Amino acid sequence: MRTQVAIIGAGPSGLLLGHLLRQAGVDCVVVERRSADHVLGRIRAGVLETVTTGLMTELGIDARMKAEGLIEEGFNLASGDHLIRIDITALTGRHVTVYGQTELTRDLMDAAPERGLEIVYEAEGAALHDVEGDAPYVTYVKDGETRRIDCAFIAGCDGFHGPSRKAIPGRAVREYEREYPFGWLGILADVPPCHPELIYANTTRGFALASMRSATRSRYYIQVPLTDRVEDWSEDRLWNELAARFDALSAHGVTRGPALEMSIAPLRSYVFETMRHGRLFLAGDSAHIVPPTGAKGLNLAASDVAYLSEALIAFFKAGDEAGLAGYQSKALARIWKAERFSWYLTKLMHRFPEDGAFEHRMQAAELDYVASSRAMQAAIAENYVGLPL
Ligand code: FAS
Ligand code: PHB
Secondary structure, three states, X not given: OEOOEEEEOOOHHHHHHHHHHHHOOOOEEEEOOOOHHHHHHOOOOOEEOHHHHHHHHHHOOOHXXXXXXXXXXXEEEEEOOEEEEEOHHHHHOOOEEEOOHHHHHXXXXXXXXXXXXXXXXXXXXXEEEOOOOOOOEEEEEEOOEEEEEEOOEXXXXXXXXXXXXXXXXXXXXXXXXXXXXXXXXXXXXXOOOOOOOOEEEEEOOEEEEEEEEEOOEEEEEEEEEOOOOHHHOOHHHHHHHHHHHHOOOOOOOOOOOOEEEEEEEEEEEEEEOOOEEOOEEEOHHHOEEOOHHHOOHHHHHHHHHHXXXXXXXXXXXXXXXXXXXXXXXXXXXXXXXXXXXXXXHHHHHOOOOOOOHHHHHHHHHHHHHHHHOHHHHHHHHHHHOOOOO
């Protein structure tokens, strides 16, 4: 088959890009390795910046998000036994929306058929060809048959473990990485949140995050050593740990209940700066990873897609190549600022194995300064709600 843009990956990046291109009349096809149910089964991000919600509104696929999403006008950092509320609306005039990535992905998937967005699920072995030429193509295997998509451009939206980065020759690659010496153990449960807003806590027992998906569904995380496996944690052990970290801090205390999901995610900062190579463009986790402390991962994917869709549409509609030429530098400017913010909050809020009493005092002093400084709170707030495009 032939199309204008072949998109690899049906996560938020690939689906948002596909819908934006189709809405502008640009032909595209999304090729996804997994089934739709598998993609929806991954529990990931929970906080959406207005950049992300704005794309859903631009697409007219925002009805459920507006009905079910929670508008959050502040969030909390906790040092020891007290909360520091960051009043993001008073400080920035903006807000964030709590609406799970799973639900956003579901909305985008559900809207695909009526909008003519073709998604090929369970497409195995996607491979990229001739990305340095003028006639790139993608091959994959579906139901035992090898298929080919000839296109003008390939969008690598295939996440951190996908094939797109590997299609770029080593001579062209610039990448930066930092791995953190701990992971996040997460639990999703149908229990009311312990607090009306998110709490990021730096406790003597380690970092913990109290988040939510709705007034009846909570999402919690605690920092765990990299050697921990999810099998090492019974639900009771995790609820006990969460109660120890949040009961004294939160308005309602931790409510326990059966886990809908429990998983451990590693933390890393990663930027693959070669976001364009020939006719291949990378967007989302295929090009960058942030520690989830700043709630930036999904939102960075959205800003990449906002830039890339605009550039591709200008090319196909007006023959204008300026956006494509400027995509990488424009996306990287926002990516690196989000990487900095996520790294800053991760260093501030986690207990690093190599740290001692002095480093813990530095964290306490920084949080004490945040508590006393409107300027610092404003700096944190404007990064948390998302820097302008
Ligand atoms: P995704 O990884 O979501 O999607 C890539 C898609 O490409 C997947 O569906 C994959 O199956 C597909 N794919 C891969 N290889 C392929 C191939 N060969 N052929 C075809 N398709 C292929 N962000 C936050 O803000 N908060 C969080 O709490 C948070 N938690 C996270 C936990 C985990 C375990 C992970 C991995 C990420 C987390 N993130 C979080 C970040 C996450 O939300 C990403 O930023 C977001 O999913 C980015 O979306 P995509 O770029 O679409 O990548
Ligand atoms: C979540 O609800 O999953 C969540 C919220 C904020 C973060 C990370 C994860 O920073």
